[in-house]
Amino acid sequence: MVIMEGKGRLDGVDLRELVSTVPTPFYAYSASAIRHRVGALQTALGGMNARICYAVKANGNLAVLRLMAGLGIGADIVSAGEMHRALHAGIPAGNIVFSGVGKTADEMAQALAAGVWRFNIESRDELHTLQTVAAEQDVVALAAVRINPDVDAGTHAKISTGKAENKFGVTMDEARDWFSQSDAFPNVRLDGLHVHIGSQILTLQPFRLAMQQVAAFAAQLAASGHPINSIDVGGGLGVRYRHGHDVPVCVNEYAAMLRATFADFDGTIVLEPGRYLVAEAGVLITRVVRIKAGASREFLVVDAAMNDLQRPALYDAWHEIIPLHDRGGGDVRYDVVGPVCETGDTFAVQRSMPRCQAGDLLLIANAGAYGASMSSNYNSRPLTAELMLDRGRHAVVRRRQSFEEMVAGESLAAEWLTA
Numbered sequence: 001m002v003i004m005e006g007k008g009r010l011d012g013v014d015l016r017e018l019v020s021t022v023p024t025p026f027y028a029y030s031a032s033a034i035r036h037r038v039g040a041l042q043t044a045l046g047g048m049n050a051r052i053c054y055a056v057k058a059n060g061n062l063a064v065l066r067l068m069a070g071l072g073i074g075a076d077i078v079s080a081g082e083m084h085r086a087l088h089a090g091i092p093a094g095n096i097v098f099s100g101v102g103k104t105a106d107e108m109a110q111a112l113a114a115g116v117w118r119f120n121i122e123s124r125d126e127l128h129t130l131q132t133v134a135a136e137q138d139v140v141a142l143a144a145v146r147i148n149p150d151v152d153a154g155t156h157a158k159i160s161t162g163k164a165e166n167k168f169g170v171t172m173d174e175a176r177d178w179f180s181q182s183d184a185f186p187n188v189r190l191d192g193l194h195v196h197i198g199s200q201i202l203t204l205q206p207f208r209l210a211m212q213q214v215a216a217f218a219a220q221l222a223a224s225g226h227p228i229n230s231i232d233v234g235g236g237l238g239v240r241y242r243h244g245h246d247v248p249v250c251v252n253e254y255a256a257m258l259r260a261t262f263a264d265f266d267g268t269i270v271l272e273p274g275r276y277l278v279a280e281a282g283v284l285i286t287r288v289v290r291i292k293a294g295a296s297r298e299f300l301v302v303d304a305a306m307n308d309l310q311r312p313a314l315y316d317a318w319h320e321i322i323p324l325h326d327r328g329g330g331d332v333r334y335d336v337v338g339p340v341c342e343t344g345d346t347f348a349v350q351r352s353m354p355r356c357q358a359g360d361l362l363l364i365a366n367a368g369a370y371g372a373s374m375s376s377n378y379n380s381r382p383l384t385a386e387l388m389l390d391r392g393r394h395a396v397v398r399r400r401q402s403f404e405e406m407v408a409g410e411s412l413a414a415e416w417l418t419a
């Protein structure tokens, strides 16, 4: 991570001091680290006709979105709820793209009424629905076809999206049909292509293979009278979760690949990075509840759990775990587990780390993406607090949920409603 300064400090803030006012577990995000990543990407894209639309699902906290808005970044949304967040945080509707296989007619209507920039369409049925909804509002919706290029992104099966067997996108043959039938969709202007082959991708080659197909297809379409004004290249840039193991793609090489592949394309390139912009900017701070000596191993039981950070349980993801105490002594091996009643509630197995004791604080690194945004109330654990740190300052940008908030909306079925 860029902005860690020695043990326990992030973006000028001593994380150990925060715990006197904020109960663990909590997330902390470095604004400087996010700015740094955005700047690196913007610099790499310098001179290109490119727009960055941050994938809100990676981390939709309003303060994160506000930071993006201030840096001129748009949003890639996958639900009306994400649109609500993006607009609320000040991202202009005209800088929002709407992706996803399951947009409902109602969500499309809300997005059109708000004036979102464009829709990424993933099926013929969705195209029909968008036509109907746009006609009702008497507007013309801008749309891109999401192409499934059938390339293997070499990533975890649960975050691969660009293979033929995945639910995402359509074949180029199908897309060609849509373009040739565009007269049947007078309220949809199909003038874009979209491709997103997966997440946490660590090599350039799958990106290049997908982009080359899309670039060639755009040229074919233009030659047959269907000009393409925007090509959305999706997200997927991987980050370093594990030193000496994950070697991310260099963002300058990625940009150079885009520049070369789309040299003959005369339109806007849209990027939808999520993880790359925020993963390494965030940490999850947790406290050791107790140490349990099991029959064959020692368990470090912490107060964060799979409901707070699902990635290890869901994708067998590796997160660095760093104790924030300085008590010498050699390393031992722990299984780091949370209190949730599932064996999958495990952050690390047989992890070598300094000996800990109850009350110690641990930092779970690189938790800024797909952490809080994927959290749940499982085991009736309130959603954790989230903090934004910025050059020595900190703000609570989501307070820990109260028990009352957790059960708000539920009822005891004291009154049955009958038709």
Ligand SMILES: *Cc1c(COP(=O)(O)O)cnc(C)c1O
Residues within 6 Å of the ligand: 055, 057, 058, 076, 099, 100, 196, 198, 199, 200, 234, 235, 236, 237, 272, 273, 274, 275, 276
């Ligand atoms: C999830 C997603 C992204 C962001 O992916 P990252 O790997 O976080 O960059 C971008 N575009 C679409 C369509 C997505 O579904």
